[in-house]
Amino acid sequence: MRPVLTAVAWPYANGPRHIGHVSGFGVPSDVFSRFMRMSGHDVLMVSGTDEHGTPILVQAEHEGVSPKQLADRYNRVIVEDLHALGLSYDLFTRTSTRNHYAVAQEMFRTLHRNGYMVSRTMLGAISPSTGRTLPDRFIEGTCPICGYDGARGDQCDSCGNQLDPTDLGNPRSRINGEVPQFVETEHFFLDLPALAEALGAWLSTRTDWRPNVLKFSLNLLEDLRPRAMTRDIDWGIPVPLPGWEDNPAKRLYVWFDAVIGYLSASVEWARRRGDDDAWRRFWCDPQARSYYFMGKDNITFHSQIWPAELLGYNGRGARGGSPGPLGPLQLPTEVVSSEFLTMEGRKFSSSRGVVIYVNDFLSRYDADPLRYFIAVAGPEAQDTDFTWAEFLRRNNDELVAGWGNLVNRTASLIAANLGAIPAAGELTVEDRRLLAETGNAFATIGELIGRHRQKHAISEAMRVVGEANKYLSDQAPWKLKEADPVRMGTVLHVAAQAISDANTLLSPFLPHAAQTVHETFGGTGTFSPMPEIVEVTDLDDGTPYPVLMGDYTGASWASEPVRPGTPVAPPTPIFRKLDPSVVAEELARLEARADGA
Numbered sequence: 117m118r119p120v121l122t123a124v125a126w127p128y129a130n131g132p133r134h135i136g137h138v139s140g141f142g143v144p145s146d147v148f149s150r151f152m153r154m155s156g157h158d159v160l161m162v163s164g165t166d167e168h169g170t171p172i173l174v175q176a177e178h179e180g181v182s183p184k185q186l187a188d189r190y191n192r193v194i195v196e197d198l199h200a201l202g203l204s205y206d207l208f209t210r211t212s213t214r215n216h217y218a219v220a221q222e223m224f225r226t227l228h229r230n231g232y233m234v235s236r237t238m239l240g241a242i243s244p245s246t247g248r249t250l251p252d253r254f255i256e257g258t259c260p261i262c263g264y265d266g267a268r269g270d271q272c273d274s275c276g277n278q279l280d281p282t283d284l285g286n287p288r289s290r291i292n293g294e295v296p297q298f299v300e301t302e303h304f305f306l307d308l309p310a311l312a313e314a315l316g317a318w319l320s321t322r323t324d325w326r327p328n329v330l331k332f333s334l335n336l337l338e339d340l341r342p343r344a345m346t347r348d349i350d351w352g353i354p355v356p357l358p359g360w361e362d363n364p365a366k367r368l369y370v371w372f373d374a375v376i377g378y379l380s381a382s383v384e385w386a387r388r389r390g391d392d393d394a395w396r397r398f399w400c401d402p403q404a405r406s407y408y409f410m411g412k413d414n415i416t417f418h419s420q421i422w423p424a425e426l427l428g429y430n431g432r433g434a435r436g437g438s439p440g441p442l443g444p445l446q447l448p449t450e451v452v453s454s455e456f457l458t459m460e461g462r463k464f465s466s467s468r469g470v471v472i473y474v475n476d477f478l479s480r481y482d483a484d485p486l487r488y489f490i491a492v493a494g495p496e497a498q499d500t501d502f503t504w505a506e507f508l509r510r511n512n513d514e515l516v517a518g519w520g521n522l523v524n525r526t527a528s529l530i531a532a533n534l535g536a537i538p539a540a541g542e543l544t545v546e547d548r549r550l551l552a553e554t555g556n557a558f559a560t561i562g563e564l565i566g567r568h569r570q571k572h573a574i575s576e577a578m579r580v581v582g583e584a585n586k587y588l589s590d591q592a593p594w595k596l597k598e599a600d601p602v603r604m605g606t607v608l609h610v611a612a613q614a615i616s617d618a619n620t621l622l623s624p625f626l627p628h629a630a631q632t633v634h635e636t637f638g639g640t641g642t643f644s645p646m647p648e649i650v651e652v653t654d655l656d657d658g659t660p661y662p663v664l665m666g667d668y669t670g671a672s673w674a675s676e677p678v679r680p681g682t683p684v685a686p687p688t689p690i691f692r693k694l695d696p697s698v699v700a701e702e703l704a705r706l707e708a709r710a711d712g713a
Contacts, residue, residue: 117157118405121398122149123378123448124163125410126211129190130175132473133197135486135502136457136464140411143490144454144570146203148407150624150644151565153204154673160398162381164209164663165191168352169370170251174291183351187212188661195662197474199649201483202627207385208647208664211377214656215387219380220373221356222440223429224304224345228357230437232307232428233345240303240348241269241281241296243289249348250281250289250296251370257284271416276335278343278416304355305342306372311424311433312340318423318447326497326568328412329453333419343421345372375422378408379442387655388665399442405449407568412453419451452568455495459502460706469709472702482692484626485511491574491625504702508694514578519622519629520690522585526611527636527687533597537612537637538605539680547610550587554580554617555675561621562673570625577621584614612637612678619643620671629690630671636690638682645670 125141127133141163149161167187176186191210198208210216227233241250252269259267260283264274269281281287287296308315316337322330345368346355352367360366379399386394398404408418424433430444431437439445456463462470477486489510494500530537543551557580564573588611596604615637623630627644634643647666653659 117155118403119397119401120152120157120159121378121382121404121406122152122159122161123406123408124161124205125408125414126163126166126374126377127194128171129165129167129187129194129210130171131190131466132193132475134464134466134471134473135477135490136459137411138198138201138474139457139490139494140454141409142198142201142203143487143494144452144496144568145409146201147491147570147624148409148452148565148568149204150627150668151562151673153668154620154624154671155562156672158397159206159668160382160385160395161204161206162208162378162385163205164207164211164377164381165194166370166374166377167191167210167212168367168373170249170254170347170349173248173349173351184212192662193475195649195664197478199647199664200478201474201487202646203664204627204645204647204666204668205664206666206668207381207388209381209384210661211373211380213380213384213654213659215384215654216373216377216380217353218656219383219442220353220368220376222442223376223379223425224368224372225356226440226443227306227425227428228304229440230428230431230433231435232310232433232437233304234307234342235302235304236342237300237302238344239282239298240301241287242299243291244294244297245292250291251347252281254290255281255284255287255296256290257287260285273413276332277339278336278341301348303344303346306345306421306424306428307342307433307435308340308420308424309342310435311427312337313434314427314432315340315420315424318427319419322450324567325450326453328455328497329415329419329451332412332415333451336416336420345369371417371421372425375417375425379445384655388652399445402446404446406446407450407452408448409452410454412455415451415453418448418453423447450568455497455499457490457495457500457502460504460703461501469712470706471709472706481694482628484629485515485691487625488515488574491570492578494571496569496571504699508696508699511691511694515691516689516693518578518585519581519618522581522588522618523615523633523636523690524687526588526608526615527684529593530608530612530684531686534605534608534684536684537678537680537682538609540609541602541606543606543610546587546591547606550583550610550614553583554614554621557617557621558673558675565624574622574625577618577625580614580621581618584611584618587611587614609678609680616678617675620673620675623671632690636684636687637678638684642669643671
């Protein structure tokens, strides 16, 4: 089996993450990783908190703490949220580690040595009121190409073109609305034009990407220009060159170091295992595959900037060059980008109170219903809307009345009448048809997850659940106890087998419920492994921080025969039925937040 790298977008540590964030990077990457592990692949799923850049400084100042204190606080909040969601990271770390600094600086040095990191003078945006540098993304204005008035200083979300802040009409700061001042400053630029031919050649081979991602990525090639990779800021990674590294006001661009986090986290994972080169099989082996998960606003950094950095590091651009000590490094196999999740018809906005944070959500509801909603109704290929009414309907009608009902009534019938899974007698056409349905679903659903069609995959799994529910109703084993107990046992055996198969099919999506279903039918041990929060210290300077890690040995992606004689006790509900009143309650909370924002 191939080594598989799951590279998950790094949540920014200037505040807690909301459910729109995890619908893009969190749940889809975990579903994919769990399936690939169950299929026998060697998976490395990595990410961490992104902790540098001006937004951290702005938020820290607002809260009256240092940038490091702010990052420490929200790093822990985010770790706890992702743990509660059951996201199976092999390592979830952070970008403030000395290991990350070293890997990012090595990437910069080799890009510079190969000629792809060039110095030039530019006009930089400064806040007149604070004197602080304004990052490109914190400047809005009118796009000079399409006229969209909400374009950012790095990119227009309407037409997709790359921009500079000086290109914008009527530029203004997103922080306080003031007009930025532009001053001359020297920075290092990634020479994207020198990498354009190699980047285009690579993108031309990415024919099986989601169409929206591939089209957007190819459009980026039409206007490649050098991109600044350093900033006038005192919070971040020092520029590792003589005359620059001791300058307290120059740092690497947060987006330069953030994408390198996928590599540095892999290196840290290997070091923590005591096998310093273990990361290389995921990055240097041509047989390895790598999949990058994010929201659509980050496509440009993953299908253009990061591949260009890798090409330059490997010496594969127009200027030539040779790989550094880390390389040659493999480029992404696929950039798996989701669209946006809105909330009750409005764009998520923490500042406007249109938001529900993950920890807030999980304080009132279980993780699997949220995971289910994201999988079955999330923004996989187009923007979708989260509404409390639809969440309630999905939970009550599909999880509780569908999957949960099948599990509970089958377990109840076995517990009340037999006490253990019965042996099967002679199978009828209906029995064989259902078992063929559940058995064949492994190939169908596995192929869909492998191609990142998770919405279709979970819909197919729930269709199988529907077939099993219909079978149980049609066969009515509760009517057979006196008339034909052997047939009753056969029907319940077939139903138990169908549930076992369906539980495996659903386990990447509903890992918490999967463990409960496994135990409901007498299973022991770990069926659906979970991440652990581990308190560690920095490998190089001893700073303490929490990480997510785990042993993800569990069920295999295959039908496992149920064992007659396995005890089955009276079950408890797998999912909680929600009262319809929660819709009005949550809408009232939303409006109260919006009014108070």
